[in-house]
Amino acid sequence: MKKNRRTFENTxxxxxxxxxxxxxxxxxxxxxxxxxxxxxxxxxxxGYWQIVRADDLQEKAISMQTVDTQINPVRGTIYxxxxxxxxxxxxxxxxxxxxxxxxxxxxxxxxxxxxxxxKLSEITGLDKELIKEKLESKKNLVLLADxxxxxxxxxxxxxxxxxxxxxTKAARYYPNGAFAAQVMGGVNADNMxxxxxxxxxxxxxxxxxxxxxxxxxxxxxxxxxxxKKSYDAQAGKSIVTTIDSVIQHYVEEALFxxxxxxxxxxxxxxxxxxNTGDVLALASTPEYDPNNSNxxxxxxxxxxxxxxxxxxxxxxxxxMWTVDAVSSIYEPGSTFKLITAAAALESGTANDNTTYYxxxxxxxxxxxxxxxxxxxxxxxxxAVGNSCNTAMxxxxxxxxxxxxxxxxxxxxxxxxxxIDLPGETDSIVKDPNGMSPVDLATTGYGQGIxxxxxxxxxxxxxxxxxxxxxxxxxxxxxxDADGKIVQEIQDQPIRQVVSESxxxxxxxxxxxxxxxxxxxxxxxxxxxxxxxTGTANIVSGSTYSDATNTxxxxxAPMDDPQISIICIVYKPTKLQYGNFTAGPIVxxxxxxxxxxxxxxxxxxxxxxxxxxxxxxxxxxVTGKDSLKAISILKSKNLNYTxxxxxxxDKSFVVVDQYPKTGTKVDKGTxxxxxxx
Numbered sequence: 177m178k179k180n181r182r183t184f185e186n187t188x189x190x191x192x193x194x195x196x197x198x199x200x201x202x203x204x205x206x207x208x209x210x211x212x213x214x215x216x217x218x219x220x221x222x223g224y225w226q227i228v229r230a231d232d233l234q235e236k237a238i239s240m241q242t243v244d245t246q247i248n249p250v251r252g253t254i255y256x257x258x259x260x261x262x263x264x265x266x267x268x269x270x271x272x273x274x275x276x277x278x279x280x281x282x283x284x285x286x287x288x289x290x291x292x293x294x295k296l297s298e299i300t301g302l303d304k305e306l307i308k309e310k311l312e313s314k315k316n317l318v319l320l321a322d323x324x325x326x327x328x329x330x331x332x333x334x335x336x337x338x339x340x341x342x343x344t345k346a347a348r349y350y351p352n353g354a355f356a357a358q359v360m361g362g363v364n365a366d367n368m369x370x371x372x373x374x375x376x377x378x379x380x381x382x383x384x385x386x387x388x389x390x391x392x393x394x395x396x397x398x399x400x401x402x403x404k405k406s407y408d409a410q411a412g413k414s415i416v417t418t419i420d421s422v423i424q425h426y427v428e429e430a431l432f433x434x435x436x437x438x439x440x441x442x443x444x445x446x447x448x449x450x451n452t453g454d455v456l457a458l459a460s461t462p463e464y465d466p467n468n469s470n471x472x473x474x475x476x477x478x479x480x481x482x483x484x485x486x487x488x489x490x491x492x493x494x495x496m497w498t499v500d501a502v503s504s505i506y507e508p509g510s511t512f513k514l515i516t517a518a519a520a521l522e523s524g525t526a527n528d529n530t531t532y533y534x535x536x537x538x539x540x541x542x543x544x545x546x547x548x549x550x551x552x553x554x555x556x557x558x559a560v561g562n563s564c565n566t567a568m569x570x571x572x573x574x575x576x577x578x579x580x581x582x583x584x585x586x587x588x589x590x591x592x593x594x595i596d597l598p599g600e601t602d603s604i605v606k607d608p609n610g611m612s613p614v615d616l617a618t619t620g621y622g623q624g625i626x627x628x629x630x631x632x633x634x635x636x637x638x639x640x641x642x643x644x645x646x647x648x649x650x651x652x653x654x655x656d657a658d659g660k661i662v663q664e665i666q667d668q669p670i671r672q673v674v675s676e677s678x679x680x681x682x683x684x685x686x687x688x689x690x691x692x693x694x695x696x697x698x699x700x701x702x703x704x705x706x707x708x709t710g711t712a713n714i715v716s717g718s719t720y721s722d723a724t725n726t727x728x729x730x731x732a733p734m735d736d737p738q739i740s741i742i743c744i745v746y747k748p749t750k751l752q753y754g755n756f757t758a759g760p761i762v763x764x765x766x767x768x769x770x771x772x773x774x775x776x777x778x779x780x781x782x783x784x785x786x787x788x789x790x791x792x793x794x795x796x797v798t799g800k801d802s803l804k805a806i807s808i809l810k811s812k813n814l815n816y817t818x819x820x821x822x823x824x825d826k827s828f829v830v831v832d833q834y835p836k837t838g839t840k841v842d843k844g845t846x847x848x849x850x851x852x
Contacts, residue, residue: 248346249383250657251367252412254360254374256421257456257652260820260850261351263360263374263466265367268347269329270322271300277339279311295335296320299328323347348374351820354463354473356424358499359417359455359597359650362466371497373415373650375598380654383412411657418454418652421819422834422848423447423769427457429846430764435461438757439749444500444629447765450637450731450740452667453646455595456769460500472496502593502600505626506744509712510563510754511729512622515635517560518682519583520571522674526556528681532567534559540617545569560685561693563709565621572620577608580616586673587635588645589627595648603627623712629727633742635673636708636729639686640737643679645670687734697728697759700767702777702784704733707762709754714747723747728758732766732775739769768845772835794847796837802827805849813843819850828852 254263278292293311297304300321310318320340329342348363361372369378386409431443440461447457465473470493472478481492498504520526534551537544547565551558559567572580584590584605592600604626606615618624630648638645647668654663674682686706689695695707707730713720726748731740743758743765751757792812797805802818809816832850835841 248367249385249409250346250411251348251363251383252381252414252657254381255414255416256419256424257417257454258421259416260421262356262417262419262421263348263350265346266349267326267344268322269324269326270343270345271320271324271329271332272317272341272343273311273320273336274316274339274341275311275313275318276316278336296332299331300324317341348466350466352421353467354465355421355428356419356457356459357464357466357469358460358497358501359419359458360466361598362469371599372499372597373417376596377415377651377654380415381412384410386410413657413662414655415651416653416655417650418449418456419458419650420456422772423765424457424459425817425819425846425848426765426768426772427459428463430761431459431461433764434743434745434757434761437760438745438751440745440757441747442495442500443743443745443758443761444504445741445743445761445765446501446629446633447769448633448637448648448740450640450646450737453634453637453648454652454667455648455650456739457765458499458501458650462496464496469497499597499599500744501629502595502597503628505601505603505628506725506746507623507626507712507715508632508727509622509710509725511632511636511708511710511727511742512625512627513560513563513568513620514639514682514686514708514729515584515587516568516571516580516620517556517685518587518639518674518678519580520556520575521681522678523575523579523583525574525579526571528555528557530556532556532559532564532570534562534564534566536566538566538569538617540569540573541612541614543614545614545617557685557688560708561689563694568621569617570620572616573613577611577616580619581605581608581611583673584619584625586671587638588670588673589625589631589635593628593630593634593648595630596650600630601628603631622710629742629744632727632729633740636731636742637740638673639679639682640731640734640740641679642676643672643674645673683731683734683737686731690730694755695728695730695759697755698730698762698766700732700763700770702779703767703770703775704735704778705763705766706731706734709759711753724752726752726754726757728754728762730762730766732770738773738775739766741765767842771839771841771845774836774839777840790842791840792843794833794835794837794839794841794845796833797830797847797849798833798837800830802830802849802851805830805833809847814841815844815846817846817848819848 251265253261256262279289293304293307296307300307302321307320310320332340333342346367348367350360359372361374362370363374364370368382369375374381427445427447431445434440434443442461444460445457446455448455462472462474462477464471472481481489484492531553533553534547534549536550537546545565549562549564551562551564554562554564554567556571589603589605592602606619606624615624634645634648647670649665652665653661656662683706686708687704690699690705690707695709698705698707707728710727711724714723714725715721725744725746727742727744729742731737741762743761745757748757792814794814795808795812797808806816828851830849831852834848
């Protein structure tokens, strides 16, 4: 028994010494099977990624190794009609600084800090406290200033070497500041059109972005032998506007003076060629500089703006950016009497022999509609000259609602003009089906209807264009980067609204109004000016207030109209009535513009004697040094303006002048000197 036991123990010892136990065999087999399962799973997984998802992985790898950099194109230029630059793209410089190296390193003294702040303030033009605040930032690399010139950043680099970083960006620049601001509009932070022509023609001006696609390592460095593809940016096209900078200057100067004399809330003025529909000038006050469009440019207005609360400032800016000529409506008042008279003549309800009686009022329905005067018996021509409300109310009533409405529609008051500016608004015209006799009568003298200034001017332009109304335009051609014409915008007649004979009669009525009636405020000796004033009370709630909008629409010379003007003076406080508020503005712009355009004066004998005493011939200054040219002009009692405007005192060679040599002008006339 003991022998058998020893034999078993010896056998067991040998098994442990020479082999693996049964239970261990089971464990090893299980472990091996598990490892085999994991390996098979890993192989399947690898196969899935290497075979099934191979294309996706390759795309991701390429995207991680590829840097796609966009190249911004150069935005197109905006020119006036004489190819003077109104808006262009320029390179601006941003200055960054390492605060640790410039201001916060160990051992820097307060004196050294003050010196750094002072120098940076001088270079950037920023306040010292603002520079100090930037340098004390927790960030190491901070933007110190943007919009700098190349000379400024080069000064900084010379002083601080690699402790400053310079970056460049394309920016929009308006070389004449606030000049024609409402027409130009502006761009946003991405250099895309936001308002005005910049917005309207953004697709043409913005161009096409370019790209550089290259293969890089994880640090962004180009891999040797890696691929690189470049796609050049396509520069934006440029637009040539119908704006004549000389006439635009005349308008803006006149509006500035007009604001002071009338105490108005705002003034809007449009100048057009009635034969083509070209807008030669367009301006509104208060003005702003598109280079800094978040504030009015006038110092007095800016002081008032700063004292407003946030809501008032927002309202002010919204109004300032609005192009009143197309985006605001007003009751035209007596300027609309021209439309009523034309409709009455064309419809046959009135003729040269038709008379109207005015005793100071007309009874319509349950109301007495009043006139400002007692005009007695008068013809249609005389009624317009007297600006008689009762006569125009009677003329409208004679036509009837449907007929009058049809002519209002023909003149374009139910449609937008289609001008190439954003934000054009709709007019308010009462439907003939719901028009009461009182509505019809008041519409006859321009109340109870609301239109845009441009609609009125386009309608009146038809009288100077043989009865044909033209579509207004601000851009006459689009050119590419090489100056080649891509598109030419043609003059576009819309329709014949009245006959040529009716148009001629309206021209006579307008001329008589200025020469012999109530429109003497726009009378210019030697030029046949025609026009009509308007004064309309402003609606407040459900009634009319004492506040008024006053206006003057005019054209000249009436035998061959070359220019038309409308001027709206909103809420004047120092003067009243269109003849005294808008009239002098129209006269100033008209006289200067006609002289500039080379329209010859035709004086009566009495006018000629007066004119000779106050007129001089424009001397030749083209080709002369600007300082010499200015001296010559002053000796002739003539003023001057440099185009384009420049803040530099350096002299230049005068390459052109307006008015031209030999033109007879009044003393005190502004001569425009053009530099290269």
